[in-house]
Amino acid sequence: xxxxxxxxxxxxxxxxxxxxxxxxxxxxxxxxxxxxxxxxxxxxxxxxxxxxxxxxxxxxxxxxxxxxxxxxxxxxxxxxxxxxxxxxxxxxxxxxxxxxxxxxxxxxxxxxxxxxxxxxxxxxxxxxxxxxxxxxxxxxxxxxxxxxxxxxxxxxxxxxxxxxxxxxxx
Amino acid sequence: xxxxxxxxxxxxxxxxxxxxxxxxxxxxxxxxxxxxxxxxxxxxxxxxxxxxxxxxxxxxxxxxxxxxxxxxxxxxxxxxxxxxxxxxxxxxxxxxxxxxxxxxxxxxxxxxxxxxxxxxxxxxxxxxxxxxxxxxxxxxxx
Numbered sequence: 421x422x423x424x425x426x427x428x429x430x431x432x433x434x435x436x437x438x439x440x441x442x443x444x445x446x447x448x449x450x451x452x453x454x455x456x457x458x459x460x461x462x463x464x465x466x467x468x469x470x471x472x473x474x475x476x477x478x479x480x481x482x483x484x485x486x487x488x489x490x491x492x493x494x495x496x497x498x499x500x501x502x503x504x505x506x507x508x509x510x511x512x513x514x515x516x517x518x519x520x521x522x523x524x525x526x527x528x529x530x531x532x533x534x535x536x537x538x539x540x541x542x543x544x545x546x547x548x549x550x551x552x553x554x555x556x557x558x559x560x561x562x563x564x565x566x567x568x569x570x571x572x573x574x575x576x577x578x579x580x581x582x583x584x585x586x587x588x589x590x
Numbered sequence: 591x592x593x594x595x596x597x598x599x600x601x602x603x604x605x606x607x608x609x610x611x612x613x614x615x616x617x618x619x620x621x622x623x624x625x626x627x628x629x630x631x632x633x634x635x636x637x638x639x640x641x642x643x644x645x646x647x648x649x650x651x652x653x654x655x656x657x658x659x660x661x662x663x664x665x666x667x668x669x670x671x672x673x674x675x676x677x678x679x680x681x682x683x684x685x686x687x688x689x690x691x692x693x694x695x696x697x698x699x700x701x702x703x704x705x706x707x708x709x710x711x712x713x714x715x716x717x718x719x720x721x722x723x724x725x726x727x728x729x730x731x732x
Contacts, residue, residue, distance in 0.1 A: 481605060481711055484646045486695045493692070493704070495711040500686050500704055529691060589691070 448543040451568075453575055454523060455537040459512045462544075462568065462575040463525060470524040471538055472496070479522075480534070489588060494522065494532055506533040509588055510563065510578075527584040544568050552576065562586060593682045598657075599675040599712065602642055603649050606712040608705070609657075611677060613717055615666070616658040619674065638668045639720065644700075661721040669717065680705060685714065 451462035452471075474480075480503050482492040489508040493500050501524060507514050524532045552567045563586070566577040583589065596611035642651035653670040661667055686704040693699070698719035705712050 481713060482646065483692060483696060483701050483713075484644065485697055485700050486692065490692070490695060493689075493711075495686075495704065495706070498686070500689055502689055502691055529689065531691075 445545065445547055447546045449546060449549065450541065450543045451575070451577070452523065452541050453539040453570060454521075454535045455539055456506045456510075456533070456535045457512050457515045458536075459507075459510070460539065460570070460573055460575045461506070461510075461535075461564075462570075462577045463523070463580065464577075465541065467525040467527060467580045468523065469526045469530060470496070472522040472524070474520055474522050474534060491534070496524070499530070501530045501532050503532045503534065504588070506535065509583075525580060527580055528589075531589075540570070542570060544570075549577065594679045595682060596677060597680045597714070598677050599707065600641070600671055600673075601675050602645065602647050602651055602672055605645070605647060606707065606710045607641070607645070608678075608680075608707075608712045608714045609716065610714075613659060614657045615660045617655060617674065618658070619655045638670060640670045641672070644669075645715075657717075659717050659721050667717065667720050669720075678707065 450465035452465060452468050454461050454463065480492040480494055483490060489505050491503045491505050494503050495501075503522070506512070521535050521538055522532050523535055523538070524530055549566050549568045552564055563579050563583050564576045565579055565582075567574050568577065569575070597608040598611050598614065598617070600607045600609075640651065640653060642649075642653075652672055654673045655671050657669040657671055659667040659669065684705050686706075688696070688701060688703060692701075700715055700719065701713050702716050703714040705714065
């Protein structure tokens with residue numbers, strides 16, 4: 421009798437594990453996919469606060485005596501938000517075009533990145549996110565560990581938590 | 591009672607700058623004809639700074655006035671500036687603080703606050719680091 425119960429329990433356990441696996445297959449993470457100098461970056465939606473159109477370059481006021489990756493500040497509804505260069509942080513080669521949108525993210529505090537364009541907001545199944553295969557620079561290695569495919573293109577996932585713990589912030 | 595400070599306003603290449611008037615010993619306006627060049631009347635060995643250079647603002651700046659500041663040794667520090675746009679009374683409650691992150695990253699401490707003036711964000715700057723005046727704990731004393 422005891423053995424029969426055990427077998428039932430084991431079968432139930434197997435069934436539960438199978439259900440969990442099916443559920444896991446459906447777990448997704450949402451990303452904002454952005455274009456920064458033709459490099460496609462994914463930022464998890466949980467860190468995203470706002471996206472703005474940049475009217476002109478003058479909207480960002482430069483702050484003297486700060487490191488070069490700090491482009492300046494922007495004033496949004498009574499709040500002063502530091503604007504940082506994503507291309508300099510990730511050592512992405514800068515191309516000749518304007519960065520037209522501003523992405524505001526928040527972990528411990530708000531910061532903003534100017535980008536060329538926002539491509540999409542997409543839920544990606546966790547099982548489709550993989551460890552990055554080719555890390556081209558040391559800077560990327562620091563903040564980009566995962567990637568996923570989107571419309572035949574590779575999207576590098578920026579690890580915002582790691583970024584907020586880096587020397588760029590601390 | 592809300593405290594007010596007098597702020598001298600300047601525009602440099604469409605950037606709006608303000609500095610506390612009581613930091614300035616004297617303002618000499620209209621050093622006319624000295625576009626982009628202060629050498630003629632202000633020899634470099636007298637500690638002449640151009641505000642555009644200090645703010646790392648790119649592009650041509652027309653200097654038409656100077657500010658005279660005094661350092662701890664009572665020697666003048668001269669700042670070449672564009673024409674003064676205005677002098678306004680600013681309620682300290684209207685000043686937006688510099689985010690803590692920028693306080694840490696800014697060295698020397700130059701921009702100490704912001705305020706909105708006619709829909710434009712204006713940076714409040716201090717010359718304290720040029721004159722060796724003290725800025726308490728990175729905060730400008732009002």
